[in-house]
Amino acid sequence: MTLSILPTAGDIRTNAAFEELMWALARPGLERRLPTAGFRAIAETLIDRECTFHAADDVALSELLMLTGGKPAAIENTDYVFAPLATAEDVAMLSGLRIGTLAYPDEAATLFASARFGAGQALRLIGPGIRGSLTIRIDGVHPSFWRMRASSIHYPLGWDLYVLDGDRLIGIPRSTKIEVL
Amino acid sequence: MAYVATRGGERAIEQSERFYRGDLGIITRERVDAMREGLPYLIDRLMGEASLYEPDLAALALAQAGGDLYEAVLLLRAYRTTQPRLAVAEPVTQPDLFTVRRISAAFKDIPGGQILGPTLDYSHRLLQVGVLNGQNYEPPAVEPAKEPAPATQPSLAAWQKAQGLIPDHPAQTVPPEDIPDVTREPLLFPTSRAHKLQSLARADTGGTLALGYSTMRGYGSVHPTVNELRLAEAPVRMRHPRGTIFSAGRVRISQTEVISKARELELGFAATFGWNEVKVIAAATLDLASNQPNPHPASNEEFVLYHTEPVEGSGFCIHFKLPHYVTFQSSLDALRRVKTDQQEAAIAKAKPETEMQPEEDEVLL
Amino acid sequence: MKINELTKPWSAFNYGFLDESAKREIRRRTLKAVAIPGYQVPYASRDVPIARGWGTGGLQVTLTLLKPDSVVKVIDQGADDSVNASSIRKFLAKVGGATETSDTTEATIIQSRHRIPEEKLREDQILVLQVPNPEPLRPVQPDMSIAREMHGDADYGQLWLILYEQLVRSGRIMQGSSYPSMVNGRHVMTPSPIPRWDVPKLNQADHLTILSAGREKRIFAVPPHTSVEPLVFDDVPYRVEDHQDKTCYRSGVEGFFMNELPQDDGSSLYELSDSHFGIKSIRKAEGEPVTLGETWYKNGRME
Structure with a gap:
C-alpha cells in the first residue's frame, strides 16, 4: 500500500490557517496573515461537532459555523465566541465568557472579533511571547472592552482573544497583560 | 569523516524488519482465513481490545504480527483511527440480544431460563494428541433440544429492580452523538460512566484479569456473584438519513453483571466485543470494586483504567529498549558530583588533623 | 441522501x-x-x-x-x-x-x-x-x-x-x-x-x-x-552537567553536552551528543563550506 499522499486544497488551507493561529498566540500582538479573509478559514480549521459556538446575531456567520457540525450555544457554555466589540452593549454581552477552572483552565472560551489595525487605541502588551513590550493600535473596539478583559482574567483563568482585520490576525492570549495608553 | 561512518541506523532498521517478516514468510489470504476460522476466540479478544469489530482485519493483523497480540492490537487501533465515523448505531438493550449462552450463579433458575450454550467449562482438558499422528479430531455433533431456547431473553436485573432488590438507576436519555467517546476525548478522573465502561471494554484481557483477580481474592471488599453472563450476537441497527432504522448486521458480544452485597445489593457491569468470558467477569468485578471505599489500587478507577490499557502499557514497556544514554549521563553527572564533594570535604576535614577520618571513609564507599 | x-x-x-x-x-x-x-x-x-x-x-x-x-x-x-x-x-x-x-x-x-x-x-x-x-x-x-x-x-x-x-x-x-x-x-x-x-x-x-x-x-x-x-534554592545555584571542559574525541570541539564512551583501560572518551553539529564541525575543520549556527553555549558557558 502506498502512503505517498498529497494534501487536498482543504488540507492546505486549514494547515496554513492553524499555523497562523498558533503563531498569533505564541507572539501576541504581531500581525499574521490568514490564507483567506474573514472567519471562514478559522471555522474550518478549529470547529467541528465536538465544539460549541456563539455568533451573536450574525445569521450568515451562524450558518457558516453550522456547516462545521459545531453546536450553537449560549455564551456562558461556549468554546468559540464570534462577537462585535463596537459598542458598550456588545461588550456587556461578553461578561459571561467562560474562563475555565483552576484544575482545567483550558475549558475556557476563545473570542474572535473584527477590528481595524494600525489606528485608534494604543495598547502596550507584555507577557509570554513578547520580547520586552509591544505597542499596537486597534480601532473599532469600545474602550470598555479592555476594562472588561482586565477584570475577567485571573490568570490562569481567562479567555483568549483573536482580532481580525480582513485576512490580518492578531492573537492576545490570557497571559498577555494590556496597558491601555 | 568518522561520524558519517556510524550512520547505519536506517539500513539497520530496514534489515531487522525484514528479518522478522522473513521468519513469518509469505502472508496469504489462505493463512488469514485459517486464522479467522481456527482461532475465533483469539480474534474476539483482539477485536475487543482494539475496539474494532472486523474479523478479517483482526485475522490479518494477527497474521502480520505472527500472533504477537500487543502488536496486533496496535495494528488494528492504528487502522481504526484513520476511519471516518459515519453514524452511531442504535442502543442495544439486553432483551435485544440474540443470546446463545446465559448463566446466572445467583439463582438456580431465572425468568427466561439458564442457557448453557457453547462452553468448555465442564470439559476434561485433555490434549487430543492423536491429531499429531494424523488422526483427525472430529467432535461429536450437537443433538438439538426438543424445543430450541428462545432467541432473546429478558434482563434478570430488570426483575431484581422490579422486586426492589437492587436500586434502579433511571436510563439517561443522551442523544447518540453526545455519548462521550474515549477514543476521541481524553480520559479524565473522576471519569464518566461511558468512559469507564468503554475503557474496560478495550482493556487488556490479561491485565484486567490480574487486577480483577486481586479484588476477588481479597484485596477489596467485593465478593462477586455472577448475576448474569451472556454470550450473544447483538444486532447493529442504524438510522438511515431518511429516518428508517435498518439492520447493518450483527456483532458477537459478551457481557457480565456481577452482584455483591456491601450496604445494599449492587451491580458491576462490563461488556466487550467478541466472546471473552474471563475479561467481562474480571472487568465487571473491577467496575463494582471501584464504587466501594477501599484503599487498594485495584479499587481505584484511575489506577485500573490507566494500567489495563494494552497499547499504552505494552508500548511503554518496550520503549525502555530505546537508548536512554543522555538521561543516564545526566544522572551520572549528579552522582559523581556528590562523590567529588564528599572527597573534597574529607580532604578538607583531614588536613588539620593529618589523619583519615574513619566515618568519612565509610561515606566514600 | x-x-x-x-x-x-x-x-x-x-x-x-x-x-x-x-x-x-x-x-x-x-x-x-x-x-x-x-x-x-x-x-x-x-x-x-x-x-x-x-x-x-x-x-x-x-x-x-x-x-x-x-x-x-x-x-x-x-x-x-x-x-x-x-x-x-x-x-x-x-x-x-x-x-x-x-x-x-x-x-x-x-x-x-x-x-x-x-x-x-x-x-x-x-x-x-x-x-x-x-x-x-x-x-x-x-x-x-x-x-x-x-x-x-x-x-x-x-x-x-x-x-x-x-x-x-x-x-x-x-x-x-x-x-x-x-x-x-x-x-x-x-x-x-x-x-x-x-x-x-x-x-x-x-x-x-x-x-x-x-x-x-x-x-x-x-x-x-x-x-x-x-526550581532552585536561592543559596544553591542551578548547575548543568560538568561538560564545559570536555573535548569531543572525533571533532576536537569543546564545551558542549557530550556522550561518555567507556574505554577498556578504565578511562572515558567523549563525543558530541548533538551528532550533526559534530559532523558539521568536522567538515568545517576539513575546509568544506559549512555554516555553523550560533550556539547557545559559548566556551562551555550559557550567556
Whole structure:
C-alpha cells in the first residue's frame, strides 16, 4: 500500500490557517496573515461537532459555523465566541465568557472579533511571547472592552482573544497583560 | 569523516524488519482465513481490545504480527483511527440480544431460563494428541433440544429492580452523538460512566484479569456473584438519513453483571466485543470494586483504567529498549558530583588533623 | 441522501496520516497550551502506527503541523541516525511529503527525544519534544487527578520538599534530567527528559516549544520569550552537567553536552551528543563550506 499522499486544497488551507493561529498566540500582538479573509478559514480549521459556538446575531456567520457540525450555544457554555466589540452593549454581552477552572483552565472560551489595525487605541502588551513590550493600535473596539478583559482574567483563568482585520490576525492570549495608553 | 561512518541506523532498521517478516514468510489470504476460522476466540479478544469489530482485519493483523497480540492490537487501533465515523448505531438493550449462552450463579433458575450454550467449562482438558499422528479430531455433533431456547431473553436485573432488590438507576436519555467517546476525548478522573465502561471494554484481557483477580481474592471488599453472563450476537441497527432504522448486521458480544452485597445489593457491569468470558467477569468485578471505599489500587478507577490499557502499557514497556544514554549521563553527572564533594570535604576535614577520618571513609564507599 | 454522501471519497490514509477531526482536536489543544504556558492540556491522543512510548505524542503534533514544504529534523539522544529517529523521520516524509534534514539551521520543525540541539533555534522554528511523563509532581503524587488540583492551587510545596531532602541527604540536588521548572511564574512543568544542560535553552527563547506526551495524553508549550526557571534554592545555584571542559574525541570541539564512551583501560572518551553539529564541525575543520549556527553555549558557558 502506498502512503505517498498529497494534501487536498482543504488540507492546505486549514494547515496554513492553524499555523497562523498558533503563531498569533505564541507572539501576541504581531500581525499574521490568514490564507483567506474573514472567519471562514478559522471555522474550518478549529470547529467541528465536538465544539460549541456563539455568533451573536450574525445569521450568515451562524450558518457558516453550522456547516462545521459545531453546536450553537449560549455564551456562558461556549468554546468559540464570534462577537462585535463596537459598542458598550456588545461588550456587556461578553461578561459571561467562560474562563475555565483552576484544575482545567483550558475549558475556557476563545473570542474572535473584527477590528481595524494600525489606528485608534494604543495598547502596550507584555507577557509570554513578547520580547520586552509591544505597542499596537486597534480601532473599532469600545474602550470598555479592555476594562472588561482586565477584570475577567485571573490568570490562569481567562479567555483568549483573536482580532481580525480582513485576512490580518492578531492573537492576545490570557497571559498577555494590556496597558491601555 | 568518522561520524558519517556510524550512520547505519536506517539500513539497520530496514534489515531487522525484514528479518522478522522473513521468519513469518509469505502472508496469504489462505493463512488469514485459517486464522479467522481456527482461532475465533483469539480474534474476539483482539477485536475487543482494539475496539474494532472486523474479523478479517483482526485475522490479518494477527497474521502480520505472527500472533504477537500487543502488536496486533496496535495494528488494528492504528487502522481504526484513520476511519471516518459515519453514524452511531442504535442502543442495544439486553432483551435485544440474540443470546446463545446465559448463566446466572445467583439463582438456580431465572425468568427466561439458564442457557448453557457453547462452553468448555465442564470439559476434561485433555490434549487430543492423536491429531499429531494424523488422526483427525472430529467432535461429536450437537443433538438439538426438543424445543430450541428462545432467541432473546429478558434482563434478570430488570426483575431484581422490579422486586426492589437492587436500586434502579433511571436510563439517561443522551442523544447518540453526545455519548462521550474515549477514543476521541481524553480520559479524565473522576471519569464518566461511558468512559469507564468503554475503557474496560478495550482493556487488556490479561491485565484486567490480574487486577480483577486481586479484588476477588481479597484485596477489596467485593465478593462477586455472577448475576448474569451472556454470550450473544447483538444486532447493529442504524438510522438511515431518511429516518428508517435498518439492520447493518450483527456483532458477537459478551457481557457480565456481577452482584455483591456491601450496604445494599449492587451491580458491576462490563461488556466487550467478541466472546471473552474471563475479561467481562474480571472487568465487571473491577467496575463494582471501584464504587466501594477501599484503599487498594485495584479499587481505584484511575489506577485500573490507566494500567489495563494494552497499547499504552505494552508500548511503554518496550520503549525502555530505546537508548536512554543522555538521561543516564545526566544522572551520572549528579552522582559523581556528590562523590567529588564528599572527597573534597574529607580532604578538607583531614588536613588539620593529618589523619583519615574513619566515618568519612565509610561515606566514600 | 445516501450514506456515501456523508463522507469523502475513500483513500487509504489522509495527508499527514491523521484525519481532519484528529488534527482539529490537536490544533484546539495546542492553542490552549500556547495560551497557558506550562499547563498540561489533556487531549485524546489518537493511535498512530508506532508504539506508545516511542514518540506518539511528538508525532501527532508534528503530523498536525506538517505541510509539504516543511523541513523536518528528528533526533533521539541528539542523534539523527538513531534507529527510532530515522523511523519517525521516514514516516513524516512518507505521509506528509516533508523534506528530511539533519541540519538544525535548515529545519522548520525539529522533533526530539531527550535533547535540544546546540545551535540556537530561530523565531521561525518549532521544537517538538517527546514526553514520556508530563507530570513533574509524579514523584510526590502518582494520582494524576490529585496532581492536577495541586497545579490548580500552585501547590508545589511537596516538590520543593523532595528537592530540599536531596540537598540535605547528598549535599546536592540529585535530579538528573527532567529538571522541574517554573514556567511564566505559574505552572511547574517537566521540560521532558532533557539534561539540565538544555533547560536554560527554553528560557526566553526565540523559538516555540511544544511538548507532547502521547501515552499520557497531555500537551503543553513554552512560547518564545517566556520565562522557564529551574526550581532552585536561592543559596544553591542551578548547575548543568560538568561538560564545559570536555573535548569531543572525533571533532576536537569543546564545551558542549557530550556522550561518555567507556574505554577498556578504565578511562572515558567523549563525543558530541548533538551528532550533526559534530559532523558539521568536522567538515568545517576539513575546509568544506559549512555554516555553523550560533550556539547557545559559548566556551562551555550559557550567556
